């Protein structure tokens with residue numbers, strides 16, 4: 289009898305078959321489109337960074353890169369006042385977030401203990417967390433931020449019982465995305481002190497904020513600070529992020545790391561970035577001042593703009609639902625982000641672009657309101 293080949297779906301693990309993968313912001317190739325949807329930096333990397341990457345492109349591409357990103361870790365250690373053993377570099381911080389779940393959290397089926405298989409985070413926050421949790425087959429404990437997207441006070445978290453102080457892993461986007469709200473180191477420290485599992489403070493946007501909590505990663509054995517070269521350092525394309533934490537946590541993460549996880553040109557680009565921080569600090573100031581101006585101008589237009597400590601703003605638009613604004617702005621070749629979740633669906637998330645892009649957004653906004 290002739291054997292028929294198996295149905296492809298039957299070959300796939302049920303967990304993966306039923307998985308809803310992460311949906312990244314669009315990267316469309318439309319001419320003249322103003323792209324304010326994925327929090328990319330409007331300014332290019334430093335000329336010195338471009339030069340360093342270009343001059344690394346030669347016959348050496350046939351060689352494997354440094355497996356542990358040694359030079360980069362040494363340089364980062366100097367920057368943060370710690371040791372290279374406190375640092376692990378990833379193919380973007382997304383890779384490290386996935387590794388943290390695999391290192392610290394039991395898949396739900398393998399453990400009777402609830403907290404041991406729990407990944408905990410607030411909503412709204414970085415939407416990748418729930419996908420990574422599902423991929424691992426762990427349990428997500430999702431707790432709402434307050435109405436202003438603040439972290440609920442500890443007394444309330446304790447009283448509500450929804451929050452798990454023993455969760456194996458807690459992920460905190462700080463400053464928050466998509467709301468842009470910043471948190472003080474003091475309140476983050478108070479929360480960390482109560483957690484018995486690992487806490488990752490995801491500081492992807494911290495260069496645009498008033499405070500950072502790096503000191504907590506060096507003070508507490510269970511606190512990890514996550515950083516990335518993507519947003520503030522204009523290096524999304526190269527995929528470089530890193531964790532700072534206690535050497536034993538870093539060593540554990542390192543055990544499950546792919547041998548050559550960070551590509552060579554990414555290492556070169558990130559190192560050159562650290563040699564020219566002045567250039568980037570000037571850009572942070574430019575972006576922050578554009579953010580403050582755009583917030584004022586959109587407010588004057590009737591938008592309800594939340595205070596932001598990031599390179600984007602979260603705003604409730606006037607006159608039409610946010611979803612319609614998304615389409616109306618798109619028709620004017622301006623792409624912003626809209627999330628179809630209950631507590632955020634009335635808002636648009638708008639990346640801070642250049643001043644010219646902010647002007648174009650204001651012109652489009654005025655024209656949309658005028659057309660009615």
Ligand SMILES: *Cc1c(COP(=O)(O)O)cnc(C)c1O
Pocket residue numbers: 379380381382383414461465490492515516517518519524527528529
């Ligand atoms: C963009 C982003 C990341 C991922 O950054 P990569 O280093 O590019 O992977 C992580 N966390 C948050 C909150 C982000 O917005």
